[in-house]
Amino acid sequence: MSEKFTKSMSRNIFYGGAAFFFLLFVALTFDTTRALPERDHRQNITEQVAFGKKVWEKNNCIGCHTLLGEGAYFAPELGNVYTRFGNSKEAIMAFIKGRPVEGIQGRRSMPQFNLTDEELEAVAEFLKWSSEINTANWPPNVQG
Ligand code: HEC
Incomplete structure (x- = not known):
């Protein structure tokens, strides 16, 4: 050389x-x-999932929440909330319906959005769809 x-x-x-x-x-x-x-299993985007995304945008859920890490850090990550709530759309719908819960020391509460049943179901379906995206196991724990 x-x-x-x-x-x-x-x-x-x-x-x-x-x-x-x-x-x-x-x-x-x-x-x-x-x-x-x-x-991102886009072939599974039904009309209801698409409508749920519209409800999500119209009510600016991302203004407080993150979805797969994108968004604001005021409120919990929602990309895996469906799993966190025991794979239950009903639990998500009941949660959103039941807010706000005031007076719990040191805990912020989500406001009431007065969603119609159709909107509520659609946004829950959108969150279910989001939880089924293959994120290579991110976030690493269900509390995410
Ligand atoms: C003004 C801020 C704000 C906005 C906007 C908001 N949220 Fe929330 N959300 C919160 C807070 C704070 C919590 C957690 C505290 C609580 O209410 O128990 C929460 C909790 C949740 C939870 C339960 C998460 C968990 O792991 O406990 C779900 C589901 C949820 N929000 C869905 C939504 C959806 C869907 C929208 C849009 C329609 C939305 N949020 C808009 C503040 C917000």
Whole structure:
């Protein structure tokens, strides 16, 4: 091996490295595009799930809650609330209906949203759907 590190050697490393990482980038992008529809199970988005998402947006649930880590840190993570509530849409609906609960020391309460039964059921269905996204086990515990 020559002792000198020549200009052409460094050029080769630069072009070789750039080409390698560009190809890696393309391959990983392709892999992500292929894997996503399976992970977010978008084929299961029913009309009710879509309507639930609208209810979610209209009432700005994300203004207090996070959904899979995105959102505000005022109130609990809801990406796995369906699991946390024992795989029960009814429990979620009863919770939302029963708020606010005032006067518990050191605990904030969620306001009342006066959702119709249809809206309530849809937002619960949306949260059920969200809990079934393959997040590679995130958040790591059910309290999430
Ligand atoms: C103004 C802030 C705020 C908004 C907006 C809000 N929440 Fe909440 N939510 C809370 C707080 C605070 C709690 C936890 C305290 C409590 O009420 O027991 C909570 C708890 C919950 C829980 C139970 C979570 C658990 O693990 O105990 C669910 C389900 C929930 N909210 C759903 C919703 C939905 C759906 C919306 C939109 C329609 C929404 N929240 C909008 C503040 C909010």
